[in-house]
Amino acid sequence: MSDKPLFWLGSSRNDLKAFPLDARRVAGFQLRRVQQGLEPNDWKPMPTVGPGVREIRIHTGLEHRVFYVAKFTEGVYVLHAFEKRTKKTLKRDLELGRDRFRALVMKRRTDNFTQR
DSSP: OOOOOEEEOTTHHHHHHTSOHHHHHHHHHHHHHHHTTOOOSSEEEOTTTOTTEEEEEEESSSEEEEEEEOOSTTOEEEEEEEEEOSSSOOHHHHHHHHHHHHHHHHHHHHHHHHTO
């Protein structure tokens, strides 16, 4: 089985590129695992962002997170990448992930509708 392609939504790719090098490497390794159909080493479900959305948790002295969804056959969608500075995920990060997930679902519906 070949790797699923990655699709970066919004500013997620640039946001991940802004991570420190060690966090960027961990994120890349974990996303590659997801592309291969494996689970990341440290993750948790994020149903408040959307059904099937997961959070990769990166611990490198600082805390970083990557929201993604891999349940669609065409690829893995990276919704949001951010540095976590508080124990609880900030409302704005949850809302951004949720907004991008909703936009993705609407686009997929529209694309599927127009392909018929």
